[in-house]
Amino acid sequence: MSGSDGPVDVMTVLLAMAALTLVLRLAGFWMMAHVPLTGRVRRMLEALPGSVIMATVLPVAVKGGPVTMLAVAAALAVMILRRNDFLAVATGMAVAAGLRAFGVG
Numbered sequence: 800m801s802g803s804d805g806p807v808d809v810m811t812v813l814l815a816m817a818a819l820t821l822v823l824r825l826a827g828f829w830m831m832a833h834v835p836l837t838g839r840v841r842r843m844l845e846a847l848p849g850s851v852i853m854a855t856v857l858p859v860a861v862k863g864g865p866v867t868m869l870a871v872a873a874a875l876a877v878m879i880l881r882r883n884d885f886l887a888v889a890t891g892m893a894v895a896a897g898l899r900a901f902g903v904g
Contacts, residue, residue, distance in 0.1 A: 864904050866899060870894040
């Protein structure tokens with residue numbers, strides 16, 4: 800691979816990913832325009848963001864060990880109690896940093 804191929808390949812991949820993301824989002828909007836919004840569909844759509852977050856965070860937390868699990872649990876507790884994203888993230892980071900500073904995990 801020559802030196803000039805790298806940046807061109809990276810830009811091509813980035814542009815392709817951006818185009819595909821745009822197409823998928825537009826297709827999602829188009830498809831949902833043809834779905835009647837019943838109560839059941841509305842509840843499913845409202846629950847979807849939490850499901851995506853859990854599907855993303857849970858494997859990382861389990862793989863990260865007890866420190867990560869405690870940090871995620873602390874962030875979840877703050878999110879439930881205070882409903883503040885920033886405070887929940889800061890709490891999770893503080894718990895993880897504190898536990899690691901004391902040699903846990």
